[in-house]
Amino acid sequence: MTGPDSEWQLLNGDTLLGTITVDEAGMPWQRGRFSPEPAFSEFRPWFDELNAILEADEFERFDDAYDLIEGALTLVSPTGPVADFLLHIDQNRACFRWDAGPPTG
Template sequence: MGPHDEVWQLHHGDRVVAALHVTEADFPWLRARVEPAPGFDALAPLLAEEARLADALDDGVSAEWEAAHDRVRAVTRLTRPDGRDVPEYLLHVDGPEAWWRCSDEPVDATAPREARPGSGAAGAPGGTDGSRSEAPTPGGGTLQGEPSREQSRGVGPRR
């Protein structure tokens, strides 16, 4: 199955609220057409606010966007086409369109920033020592150079 045949699922609690039909794969980002399911309408304003704030970011992360992102992550769950949960993801949903990047490795938010995988300079593929981290691809393989959660936050392809 190619990336354009994949359907990911967005959950709110234990309910599937949207099917995400992949339309484009541009590592590390996936784009999809959103097919809302019952319960999506309750989540839509929260998702739209996060996307609006992410779109307004120039360089770096704002506290307002980070709070919106955290609210989305607190009430959603993303699953792969094979049904496996995605432990770490950065998801933007704006109306009928979604785009996200993900990792099979959860970020330990309690670890010092410099000790986290890929915690080098923003946008750099790896640590400050020049090391590169291996990160899973959407299909389950791994590629080197996946930026950390902090590096990827708010740095998504513009719509």
């Protein structure tokens, strides 16, 4: 399912927001190049806010900020959607981990 050069998609409904090409495969975190589509511009501020929260060590704000991402976006592995995921996007780099259980929702 994962490994170097595997491609993952970030979706909002049926709209492709971007593709992550994994170049550092490890557990639990995968890292790769994020190639955004034009539709991602609507969601980029959410990820920018998460990055600011982490840089400021304001972890008490993280869950509320991440709930937006978790509620609106789907991470799709090469074999299909994943159940739960934690995704960070900073510029053109993505870092993520996921739960391999059945998708929710």
